[in-house]
Amino acid sequence: EVQLVQSGAEVKKPGESLKISCKTSGYSFNDFWIGWVRQMPGKGLEWMGIIYPDDSDTRYSPSFQGQVTISADKSITTAYLQWSSLKASDTAIYYCARPSLVRGEVRNFDYWGQGTLVTVSS
Amino acid sequence: QSVLTQPPSVSAAPGQKVTISCSGSSSNIGNNYVSWYQHLPGTAPTLVIHDNDKRPSGISDRFSGSRSGTSATLGITGLQTGDEADYYCGTWDSSLSAAVFGGGTQLTVL
Numbered sequence: 001e002v003q004l005v006q007s008g009a010e011v012k013k014p015g016e017s018l019k020i021s022c023k024t025s026g027y028s029f030n031d032f033w034i035g036w037v038r039q040m041p042g043k044g045l046e047w048m049g050i051i052y053p054d055d056s057d058t059r060y061s062p063s064f065q066g067q068v069t070i071s072a073d074k075s076i077t078t079a080y081l082q083w084s085s086l087k088a089s090d091t092a093i094y095y096c097a098r099p100s101l102v103r104g105e106v107r108n109f110d111y112w113g114q115g116t117l118v119t120v121s122s
Numbered sequence: 123q124s125v126l127t128q129p130p131s132v133s134a135a136p137g138q139k140v141t142i143s144c145s146g147s148s149s150n151i152g153n154n155y156v157s158w159y160q161h162l163p164g165t166a167p168t169l170v171i172h173d174n175d176k177r178p179s180g181i182s183d184r185f186s187g188s189r190s191g192t193s194a195t196l197g198i199t200g201l202q203t204g205d206e207a208d209y210y211c212g213t214w215d216s217s218l219s220a221a222v223f224g225g226g227t228q229l230t231v232l
Contacts, residue, residue: 044210
């Protein structure tokens with residue numbers, strides 16, 4: 001059974017750094033892309049980016065390029081999303097999700113994590 | 123403002139049928155496959171339709187999808203209270219080089 005289990009809720013102050021995780025199991029981690037999706041309070045879903053763990057090929061949505069860093073650790077089949085300096089506008093629920101790609105384009109997301117609530121407030 | 127446009131809410135009685143629309147453009151829905159997700163707040167979203175009209179294994183045949191031109195539609199028949207959730211459409215946008223979603227539609231089963 002494919003499972004994506006995310007780290008717990010975080011409360012941070014503006015300017016602080018943060019790294020949240022997505023532990024996967026039930027499939028060959030190296031052979032599938034994995035990505036992140038943001039949901040701001042009361043808003044819809046926004047795709048942030050994806051990574052291919054086998055070679056660390058990483059692709060970002062233009063809206064998030066330079067704002068976050070996506071990484072993966074093959075040895076523990078875990079993906080990460082990190083910020084170097086959080087802003088209040090980063091307050092959101094962040095979902096990891098496994099996409100399927102065709103010709104480099106995301107076709108759909110077939111498995112999702114339960115979400116990590118990140119609250120940034122002074 | 124989402125790239126794909128969905129109605130904020132729809133409602134219907136138990137046992138009835140409901141449709142949820144998703145409108146886009148030639149750079150997204152018009153030339154790429156559409157998927158649909160069911161999301162109960164606080165839980166992981168679930169893929170219910172992929173490739174416009176295909177159901178993943180384990181998804182009830184009460185769920186159906188279609189695409190015509192630059193719009194897509196999710197249909198749910200035999201509505202149950204357990205179907206109450208937010209539903210999102212998604213696809214690839216070739217101009218943005220990004221996966222995009224609709225703003226979500228809240229389904230209420232009265």
